[in-house]
Amino acid sequence: MSVAKKLASQTAVYGVSSIVGRVLTYLLVPIYTAAFSAAEYGVVTGLYAYVSFLNVVFTYGMETTFFRFANRPGTDRKELYDRVLSLLLISTALLTVLLMLLARPLLGLLEIPPGHERYAVWVALILGLDALTAIPFARLRLENKARKFAGIKLAGIVANVVLNLFFIVFCPAVMSGKWLPSLQPLVTHLYDPSVGVGYVFLSNLFASGLTLLLLGRELLDFRFRLNLSFLKPLLAYAYPLMLMGLAGMVNETLDRILLPKWLPDNFYPGQSSLTAVGIYGACYKLSIFMSLVIQAFRYAAEPFFFAQSTEKNSPATFAMILKWFTLCCAVIFVGISLNVEDFGRLFLRRPEYLQGLVVVPILLLANLFLGVYYNLSVWFKLTDKTYYGTYIGAGGAVLTIALNFVLIPLLGYLGSAIATLACYFMMAILCWRLGERHFPVPYPALRLGLWLLFASGLVALGWWLQPQNWWVRHAWHAGLTLLFLAALWLVEQPRRAMAGK
Template sequence: MTKTKKLLINTVIFGIGNIGSKLILFILIPIYTFYLSTEQYGYVDLITTIITLAIPTVSFCISEAALRFALDNKNNHIVIFNTGFVTIIVSSVILLLIGVIIGNIIQVDYLFLIMFVLIFQMINIFLSQYIKGLQKNIIYSLNSIILSFLMLIFTLVFFNMNLNVLYAYFFAQLLAYMFSVMFIMIFAGVLKTVNLTKFNMNILKSMMIYSFPLIPNQLMWWVMNLSDRFFISYFIGLSGNGIYAVASKIPSILNIVSAVFIQAWQISAIEEKDSREKNIFYSNVFNNLSSFLLIIISMILCFLKIIVDYFLAESYGSVWRYVPFLLLSLLFSNFSMFIGMNYLANMKTSGIFKTSIYGAVVNIVLNFLLIPQYGINGASIATMLSFLVVWIIRMSETRHFVQIKVDWMTMVSSLTFILLQIVCLYFSLVVINYILFGLILLLNIKYIKRWLKLIINRD
């Protein structure tokens, strides 16, 4: 099997899981906006943000090490799993003890419910990354769909019961993650692998050396992705954060494509890191990814107002104003992650941390400067520019790993037309917006032809 065909097959497999799960999660957005006020949505989004922040620290990013080490056939997979699993169990116990201390000091509503959501989400991530490292990609993708479907079912059930809506939200999350963990343990054969006596301190040290720099990196990535919520809550209020939280969900349409590819690319980048033709391979893959994402962004901009008016409640009608720059943020975020795989493939995880710090500093400074001046859109622009900085730095730093030849002419021209589309969107110039989309298609016609040829010539 050729490396391009393997990447395509993995992309399709991950695509089935991601498209199915993202579609279900997209359906959840109007449900949340119907039952939760903007203030309540802002609150649960902040709690979700805190959970996202806590997981890398509490778990020591051991799930990333499990993936990388499991992909290396020289390692003993059973030892890798149990070493990582014991680490997750110990971390969970410590977390609960901390919860007891916090509960005795301050009153936090649903504290232990939220903590168990964090714990089972952490376990789910570890198990998912481990089976991905074993390349059980079908189970991995199927689990994504099952997890999202369970969230939808439990959310609908509990929201229609005589329960506090915040309690219903978190309880639905907890049950979904618990059943997802059970699914992986049983159907991926992980349950047979559990043998805590196989814990190995030397393996743990090696995994920690790899994963430890990823902890602050994840925190810095969080700063660029999610810290905007705290700045908006401070400068504008929870209602503004609720609007921004919903606005950030809409680019998840683009993330369906990008997340699928990045998952498949993570495997290929590691497997092809020593290939003689890696410069050509990496360049072709990057330019095709860039072209595809730019086309999707342009298409979303054409239908953005229609999407908002049709799917969201009237109180969220202004959401479309804050989406365009978040779409570009996601574009540069994926460029950064694509290039960042070179650090992971070559076991140079400290490089990821260092470059993420630069982006986080830029993001914090710009949030302070732009949000008071431009409101919610200031956060969108700050996030976009921070990811742009990270991408540029990583492109420069990883040249000694691989030489990627970017199709700058097509990329810059497409980005220029997209910026014009954003202007047309704000001035309601619908026809010109569609014309610009057509021009972007023409600019990327060579890539479109390649995709069609690849689909037609399946051999």
């Protein structure tokens, strides 16, 4: 268990920046949903869907590649760092300029009217700055500098939150005379009401610039070196990861891009397609609690898995880690799904957003399977068969597009949520089956499957039987949550010494 404790401790440190930072960012959701209509928030949701997708293009698998080659015997890590960052510097500059030139077509895909091209330009700059921080952050992870990593990440997030509060809450309150009217002359020079939701992107842009500055020591240590023959094996390893990442982003974000295109007119009476995107995007945020655990785990697990790959008992270690990861995520799934009414009313400040809460349990379970897939994917990264990840991700992307095409006209954004769940479930199952052939690990698949079935059954029961009385309903949901926790304790506690079984 000492190995698992080491991973858990690193996950906890990374989780400080991930969880605390995400919680701070998540506290902006009530601000956004109070300040912006669902249609306005749809612009934010749509453009950030592109950000998630294009982040993969800007870094093209180089983070994982850096970890893999840095752990090979005889590798000069400083030279590797310089070569990879040099390549990323050139590609980032080219991609940022290209994206700026394509601002209008990009907005057209989201059916955003002309006059908002500056939003796309700011998004391009955000992508460029974030790409330049990727390898310095990867270096901190490789060197086990988790605290510095967490501190810089958290500083950038705090800056983003503070700027959002300043531009979206403080400045409008001053300009309206609600707060400190004596500051109106000063605020007039800093704040332009016509920018509107654009301040969400501007705040992010300033925060990304601050993050780059805080990585100054890692960047000043960098020396530009570009040798294509040196980079050739890196690119050969990386490009399947990029394709896999692109497929993953298709699965994760394409629904918010396709929704305004494939949603029939007046599907939701009196609401535009951008309004539907805004509602779906806001409710998608409620699955963040699952994403927090997954992201913190990934930061610690990737270098950990590579370091453990040469250990004799590594398969048993990987099996044990998957088991406890899945059970922890199952607790989150049950707890949030059965109490989503309270979370929704707390974070979604306008009633128009609450109609989308039905997608939350589906998306939570989908993200759980995504986390399982990340665990299982260790086999093709350790065996240098990353092309399998490309095949699995491409299969998921095809399924995502096909199901969205079929289900959006029938079910609206509920269809998008179901497509997401089906995609991640298929990817996890496929990765597990292929891994059994190429890198056998004694995963307790049947046992975990039964636990997830039990969790899903409790959630379905809680949603199916909804007492009208508020107190009775909440007691019922709390009882189901406690039932799951008690069952876990009774069954798994006696098996702690056999956690990998």
